[in-house]
Amino acid sequence: MTAVNVKLRLRGYDLASVQVDLHESWRIGPVEIPTRLVLAPMAGVSVQAFRRQGRRFGAGLVCSEMVSCAGLSHGNERTLGYLRIAADEHPLAVQIFGSEPGVMAEAARMVEEAGADLVDVNFGCPVRKVTKTGAGATLLEEPDRACAIVEAVADAVSVPVSVKMRRGLDNGSRTCLEIGPKLVEAGAASLTLHPRSARQMYTGEADHRLTAELVELVEVPVVASGDIVSQAKAQTVLATTGAEAVMVGRAAQGNPWALSEIMGDEDEPSREEVAAELILFIRETVRELGEHRATGFLKKFYGWYLGRGRFPRPFKQELVQLETPEQVEQRLFAAAPGARFVLERLEDELPQGDEVLLDLPISAARAAEETAPARRCIDKGTVHLLPASIISAKFIRVCDASAPEVEQA
Ligand SMILES: Cc1cc2nc3c(=O)[nH]c(=O)nc-3n(C[C@H](O)[C@H](O)[C@H](O)COP(=O)(O)O)c2cc1C
Helix, strand or coil, X not given: CCHHHHHHHHHHCCHHHCCCCCCCCXXXXXXXXXXXXXXXXXXXXXXXXXXXXXXXXXXCEEECCCEEHHHHHCCCHHHHHCCCCCHHHCCEEEEEECCCHHXXXXXXXXXXXXXXXXXXXXXXXXXXXXXXXXXXXXXXXXXXXXXXXXXXXXXXXXXXEEEEEEEXXXXXXXXXXXXXXXXXXXXXXXXXEEEEECCCCCCCCCCHHHHHHHXXXXXCCEEEECCCCCXXXXXXXXXXXXXXXXXXXXXXXXXXXXXXXXXXXXXXXXXXXXXXXXXXXXXXXXXXXXXXXXXXXXXXXXXXXXXXXXXXXXXXXHHHHCCCHHHHHHHHHHHCCCHHHHHHHHHHHCCHHHHHXXXXXXXXCXXXXXXXXXXXXXECCEEEEEEHHHCCHHHHHHHHHXXXXXXXX
């Protein structure tokens, strides 16, 4: 069902009877997205493990967290790490933020080169560290610059460009409705609206009446973001706005089952399933970030996974105090021994080719190598962009064994 069909149905039918099938595919330009559920970009959350898990639980599109275009252009090691894309993540959007059209265009080229299916531009971040540089939500008040950014990015890449924005800077703002159509004219192939003001941060409610107005104003797909926490809410927002898809953020933190519930697919997980998913998440995150970074990063996830009455509260406190992810894993197995069998099944189902990438933590790279030319290594459909000198002899050997393509970017 296209947005136009939804609009027509809204005019002719009782809203209560409109059921949008979330399993239907839709498109952003040439990119086919298999379901109407999108996993939100979330800084400090949207690691590869989160995105791959999101895909397994029903998200048709997953997004990287926002990536600094300045960081990419300086070859910052940690920023480059955000461009790691696994074979089972597609379709995937990589989101970039910045304020200079030329630098954003260059970053977009790197994102495309890394294998992203979409480049998403952030005009929504309300955090001062970002807005004070003229990026994120502040660009909503600078429509000429915002359009220049979208135009430069769209000209630089052949993949579609999408924009994610808030309603405006101040409470009650309707800026998104003025700037939305201009961004489409500048080249945006899709708009995602989180209809809170930047000032609101995450307080109050997302006002999806604005999403409905935006849908009426533009011909490109609109994605509704904000407070989608259940199947009922997703259905209401889709039916009352005519948005093409819903985006889920906080509800999916440590709770991929929220995604399957929204899709109408599954029931509450058992303790064993929760423990197995968390252990898999821990293992993948340690491989992606390296043990040192992962240890602190993962702590917030323990509470998210184990809450909702799934495990007693003191158990969560105990996990947070353990020193290594390995210890957390052992403690989880002790609390839910059946998790071993669930985990074995989960790991068997994961594509094998990704192991090559995941075995190379970002921390293996050295900052001194930032200026070295980037190389692109494709292994079994997985694209990896890193400064040439980070790609160790071992890594190249592994790639060679499976007939890779290693080329200068
Ligand atoms: C911890 C956190 C980090 C976020 N980081 C980003 C980000 O990097 N880029 C972005 O466009 N939105 C970001 N957002 C906003 C979400 O993508 C989403 O629009 C917002 O949380 C509303 O959706 P929800 O109610 O489903 O959480 C972030 C939100 C949270 C809670």
